[in-house]
Amino acid sequence: MPGTVQSIERAAAVLRLLAGGNGRLSLGEIARSLDLAKGTTHGILRTLRKVGFVEQDRLSGHYQLGAAMLRLGTGYLDVNELRSRSINWADPLASRSGEAVRIGTVLDGQVLVVHHVFRPDDTFQTLDVGSLLPMHATALGKSLLAYGAAPPASLDRFTSRTIGTQRELAQALRLVRENGWSCDIEELTPGEASVAAPIRAYGGLVVGAIGISGHVERLCDSRYHPLPHLVATVRDAARAVSRDLGAARR
Amino acid sequence: MTERYVVAIDQGTTSTRCIVFDRRGQLVSLAQQEHKQYYPRPGWVEHDAAEIWRNVERLGPEALRRAGATIDQVAAVGIANQRETTVLWDRATGNPVGHAVVWQDTRTDTMVGQLDAAPGAEGVRHRSALPLATYFSGPRIRWMLDHHPGLRERAERGEVLFGTMETWLIWNLTGGLHVTDVTNASRTLLLDVHTLDWSAESLAFFGIPRAMLPEVRPSIGVFGTATAAFPGVRIGAALGDQQAALFGQTCFAPGEAKCTYGTGSFLLLNTGAELVRSTHGLLSTVAYQIEGEPAAYALEGSIAITGSLVQWFRDQLELIASAPEIETLARTVTDNGGCYIVPAFSGLYAPYWRSEARGVIVGLTSYITKGHLARAVLEASAWQTREVVDAMNADSGLALKTLRVDGGMTSDNLLMQFVADVLDVPVVRPLAAETVSLGAAYGAGLAVGYWPDLEGLRQNWHRAGQWLPTMEPAKRESEYANWQRAVSRTFDWIQA
Numbered sequence A: 001m002p003g004t005v006q007s008i009e010r011a012a013a014v015l016r017l018l019a020g021g022n023g024r025l026s027l028g029e030i031a032r033s034l035d036l037a038k039g040t041t042h043g044i045l046r047t048l049r050k051v052g053f054v055e056q057d058r059l060s061g062h063y064q065l066g067a068a069m070l071r072l073g074t075g076y077l078d079v080n081e082l083r084s085r086s087i088n089w090a091d092p093l094a095s096r097s098g099e100a101v102r103i104g105t106v107l108d109g110q111v112l113v114v115h116h117v118f119r120p121d122d123t124f125q126t127l128d129v130g131s132l133l134p135m136h137a138t139a140l141g142k143s144l145l146a147y148g149a150a151p152p153a154s155l156d157r158f159t160s161r162t163i164g165t166q167r168e169l170a171q172a173l174r175l176v177r178e179n180g181w182s183c184d185i186e187e188l189t190p191g192e193a194s195v196a197a198p199i200r201a202y203g204g205l206v207v208g209a210i211g212i213s214g215h216v217e218r219l220c221d222s223r224y225h226p227l228p229h230l231v232a233t234v235r236d237a238a239r240a241v242s243r244d245l246g247a248a249r250r
Numbered sequence B: 001m002t003e004r005y006v007v008a009i010d011q012g013t014t015s016t017r018c019i020v021f022d023r024r025g026q027l028v029s030l031a032q033q034e035h036k037q038y039y040p041r042p043g044w045v046e047h048d049a050a051e052i053w054r055n056v057e058r059l060g061p062e063a064l065r066r067a068g069a070t071i072d073q074v075a076a077v078g079i080a081n082q083r084e085t086t087v088l089w090d091r092a093t094g095n096p097v098g099h100a101v102v103w104q105d106t107r108t109d110t111m112v113g114q115l116d117a118a119p120g121a122e123g124v125r126h127r128s129a130l131p132l133a134t135y136f137s138g139p140r141i142r143w144m145l146d147h148h149p150g151l152r153e154r155a156e157r158g159e160v161l162f163g164t165m166e167t168w169l170i171w172n173l174t175g176g177l178h179v180t181d182v183t184n185a186s187r188t189l190l191l192d193v194h195t196l197d198w199s200a201e202s203l204a205f206f207g208i209p210r211a212m213l214p215e216v217r218p219s220i221g222v223f224g225t226a227t228a229a230f231p232g233v234r235i236g237a238a239l240g241d242q243q244a245a246l247f248g249q250t251c252f253a254p255g256e257a258k259c260t261y262g263t264g265s266f267l268l269l270n271t272g273a274e275l276v277r278s279t280h281g282l283l284s285t286v287a288y289q290i291e292g293e294p295a296a297y298a299l300e301g302s303i304a305i306t307g308s309l310v311q312w313f314r315d316q317l318e319l320i321a322s323a324p325e326i327e328t329l330a331r332t333v334t335d336n337g338g339c340y341i342v343p344a345f346s347g348l349y350a351p352y353w354r355s356e357a358r359g360v361i362v363g364l365t366s367y368i369t370k371g372h373l374a375r376a377v378l379e380a381s382a383w384q385t386r387e388v389v390d391a392m393n394a395d396s397g398l399a400l401k402t403l404r405v406d407g408g409m410t411s412d413n414l415l416m417q418f419v420a421d422v423l424d425v426p427v428v429r430p431l432a433a434e435t436v437s438l439g440a441a442y443g444a445g446l447a448v449g450y451w452p453d454l455e456g457l458r459q460n461w462h463r464a465g466q467w468l469p470t471m472e473p474a475k476r477e478s479e480y481a482n483w484q485r486a487v488s489r490t491f492d493w494i495q496a
Ligand SMILES: Nc1ncnc2c1ncn2[C@@H]1O[C@H](COP(=O)(O)OP(=O)(O)OP(=O)(O)O)[C@@H](O)[C@H]1O
Pocket: A080, A084, B011, B012, B013, B014, B015, B082, B241, B261, B262, B263, B264, B306, B307, B308, B309, B310, B311, B323, B324, B325, B326, B327, B407, B408, B409, B411, B412, B415
């Protein structure tokens, strides 16, 4: 069969075997059942384990289907884990940009703020972890939309600059995919701008977005373009988190 | 001009990290590796010191590679380490004698009980400013000398050496320098905290030969030049991890305090040049000493089990797959359902110091779900903090106004909110979660002139997050009363 990938076929067979079998299977049993070499089987199991589709019993070393297999489709990275894994990179981003940092993920067609670092000027600010932002009017939301999140049904207007039509939105998202980053210039709040980039996990899957937000005069040049060094800082942070989450280097 | 950096080694209880910092004290890159935990018997905890050194040897270059930096861009390296963990090794071969005995290990409890009642114990307590407890290194050295045939004779001849982790690492980094710093030395029960040198009387009390001990040095000052892992780079600082976190939080002035939430949690209050003796169950310890300056001291509230309770929930009960999922699980319910967990796994440390206590789960009914248990796990960390804060307020006569926090558990918003609620003060997280490493880097950078002074470092501290108390006073009081009743259930479990 031209154009198929043998290792994926074999991985699918391993999953079917584990799903159909009674309880846990050893490496030897799996290799024998599928008539594969032990080394090949072990490589496949190790990869499936890394992505959470397979779990290994600590005592017996036997394999079974992983919890992630059962939760396919409901988002696989726990939001609290996303925060924990990105906290070390969000702090330097706030320090280098001088702006507040937020990390967001998709929840029911909106952006759920899972982490927030204050703007590092020691003024009074309030944590807004847990709050929801509109997808089409924020840089975080656009980074999520550009890489697979379902678009919102209605495009609520917040300012005169908010994207108002699906056509405009599609065009904006094409640009995000081309550039690898997103921005909102006074599209949610007058005088405010934000810049964000996607966070990827294994296989390149986008699981969240990280970005900065602040006064438009600080984030943009006189032509309302985000400052290149800020964009680079945001993208560096997104790449650092992605690498820790197992995405390949790009 | 090429950028220059400072590297920190954070040799912790569960893992070792190497972190590259820039001039603003911001993390540039990080490499981390867990090491194996050995639990050969109930109450015993061991590490393989050789494995830990191999990790450092690998992580150093790895961190530099990730930063895209070369070794000549490193101005200095600083060390922060798990404290009290005891390593013995052969001077000639550099091979460890058995496994390192970890700070949580309670194998010395019977011996410590006997020593505590022996003549001379009062003098040891006075000179070290510590209670006699299994927590500290001195009794562990004695135990190892007693249990390895022929070891005492070799130690007397100086053929076997003692060190805490920073001593072991510096020995290996420099190819044979045998030194410790005052903060680590102050956790052995063997140091005289006034003279800052080993006490001959305390050594005699424990029967430990002077020949096996390292030279005591200030925490901040050049220890030597590395020949391995970071060849050619000066080692500018070594501090116990909790003291390093105090330094990383820039708590340089008397009255400034922080609490670090890792495997255990440790509240340290800088008391300045004055050694304050607690009357409420806290320890007195050396906070840091800059070469050529007098030492700064601290009061410490040590909590043995906080993050490791989450770890236990994950690894032993298997109710969650990763530590942060405890927050997700805890948020499936709105309160603890009347359930409390007191994790007295190694007895209770501050402010009780009850080695015979063991953990309890109380208030169980058929109503309790794993969500309630998850809440109880997180709440236990907060209530234990409340107990050491109360002790500190009582000792200092002043009420803590805000709590500065750091460590892995500070990424848990539910926990941080609960800490603010039960303390009734704002809880503040700085713009640097890896404060232990930052403190070691600050010390090393100061020692070589990378940073000019403490005041400059203060400018790097910024508020990254803050949780304000919202709990009703009546609820706080009744919950605290429940917690204290739960604690009383742990007492007298182990019977002599
Ligand atoms: N989101 C979270 N909620 C609760 N606990 C957490 C969370 N994330 C991490 N932890 C706990 O925090 C601890 C890790 O924190 P940290 O990395 O500061 O400790 P550590 O430095 O490894 O400790 P040590 O230095 O003693 O080895 C672990 O015990 C883990 O269970």
